[in-house]
Amino acid sequence: MHCSSISRMTASTVAIIGAGAVGAGTAWYLAKHGHQVMLIDPKLDQPINRSGALPGTTASLGVLMGHVFRRSSGRAWRLRQHSMTLWPEWVAELSSQEHPLKLNTPLIQLASSEAEATLMKQLTEQRQHLGLELISPNSNPCMGRSWPNTQHGGLISHQDGYLDPIALQQCLRAALQDQGVQQIQEPVVSLERNSSVEEKQWRLQLAGGTNLNQDAVVICAALGSEALLEQLGHSLPMAPVLGQVLDLEVISDQHNWSGWPAVLVSHGINLIPHGPNQIWIGATLEPGVQPIASHLKAMQHLEGDAPDWLESATVKDQWHGLRARPVERPAPLLEKLEPGLIVATGHYRNGVLLAPASAAWVKEQLTNETRS
Ligand SMILES: Cc1cc2nc3c(=O)[nH]c(=O)nc-3n(C[C@H](O)[C@H](O)[C@H](O)COP(=O)(O)OP(=O)(O)OC[C@H]3O[C@@H](n4cnc5c(N)ncnc54)[C@H](O)[C@@H]3O)c2cc1C
Numbered sequence: 001m002h003c004s005s006i007s008r009m010t011a012s013t014v015a016i017i018g019a020g021a022v023g024a025g026t027a028w029y030l031a032k033h034g035h036q037v038m039l040i041d042p043k044l045d046q047p048i049n050r051s052g053a054l055p056g057t058t059a060s061l062g063v064l065m066g067h068v069f070r071r072s073s074g075r076a077w078r079l080r081q082h083s084m085t086l087w088p089e090w091v092a093e094l095s096s097q098e099h100p101l102k103l104n105t106p107l108i109q110l111a112s113s114e115a116e117a118t119l120m121k122q123l124t125e126q127r128q129h130l131g132l133e134l135i136s137p138n139s140n141p142c143m144g145r146s147w148p149n150t151q152h153g154g155l156i157s158h159q160d161g162y163l164d165p166i167a168l169q170q171c172l173r174a175a176l177q178d179q180g181v182q183q184i185q186e187p188v189v190s191l192e193r194n195s196s197v198e199e200k201q202w203r204l205q206l207a208g209g210t211n212l213n214q215d216a217v218v219i220c221a222a223l224g225s226e227a228l229l230e231q232l233g234h235s236l237p238m239a240p241v242l243g244q245v246l247d248l249e250v251i252s253d254q255h256n257w258s259g260w261p262a263v264l265v266s267h268g269i270n271l272i273p274h275g276p277n278q279i280w281i282g283a284t285l286e287p288g289v290q291p292i293a294s295h296l297k298a299m300q301h302l303e304g305d306a307p308d309w310l311e312s313a314t315v316k317d318q319w320h321g322l323r324a325r326p327v328e329r330p331a332p333l334l335e336k337l338e339p340g341l342i343v344a345t346g347h348y349r350n351g352v353l354l355a356p357a358s359a360a361w362v363k364e365q366l367t368n369e370t371r372s
Contacts, residue, residue: 013214023221068132266305
């Protein structure tokens, strides 16, 4: 077993399975609030870089679309609002000289039709206090490279934007060390209820054969969650939805990114400049686990709206990852299934955005458990 020593613990212990944005963020948040936390994921000792097939968080673009969400009530809206309140605090606490982390704003969403423009107008009227403003048709800063698809206008959200998921994971790994979170680099292969009252409630078996006894378990294993839950008689099915991303290099010309927001969204596709002549474009939404070339092509052409500078860009890198979409249930799956068995997974398209609110929700469940 590769881990910093596993000792017999007498205090209340919590194991978190899965160390993506949700699991690692929750581990850090719980440890910060005094819980004795163990984080388990075979990927914990691997370097975090992007190429080929990746875990959800590493593949992600880290776009935070909290305030532009279309609905204004319900759980999904409340979680987004909570996360958008927590993110500035998380960034301030996690960022360091060695691992800087920044919330890059604003985000501009372009309307693809008159109907969408009307919806955006209503949204900006209701959410001025959250930093939303209307962008009139055909406005283009013209200082740098032209935006695609401006004929219907759009909206600017001054507090939405993106944060780099690679930097986020590096910050979290450093913060987990600082908080003394035990990290175990192995997959959990089974999860069982302990029958003896003298033992801790849950027994986790690792691939190497080691058993770990824990008071509480939080499952944050995205598509890996379903198999662990099935063993306990819980059915929370999730379907994979693949996303492809391109890192493009634009032909060097007299133009630059001045006048561009941190994130420009056109036809639901994110365009994120990240260096001179460099831009990320993503992500596709593809059912299943195999990338499909035609989806990638359609994305690069922005459904036929791509300006010349984008059409002529060359592909420097590309990667893809899987999102976990709950079947017949809204994302995310935040559920306490039994005493000491918590699920925080199935975040589908918004796991980075919703990581802080999910962590806070888990903390609340554990606090309620201690009280009852
Ligand atoms: C291309 C793409 C772009 C995206 N863009 C955005 C975006 O802009 N903004 C946004 O908010 N979201 C975005 N998402 C969605 C986001 O990436 C996910 O919702 C989020 O990463 C989910 O985080 P997670 O921690 O739940 O899962 P993951 O990051 O998938 O991590 C799950 C972890 O669980 C581990 N695991 C699985 N099984 C086991 C086991 N048995 N034992 C131990 N460990 C296990 C895995 O090794 C993995 O590390 C995007 C996703 C993709 C694919």
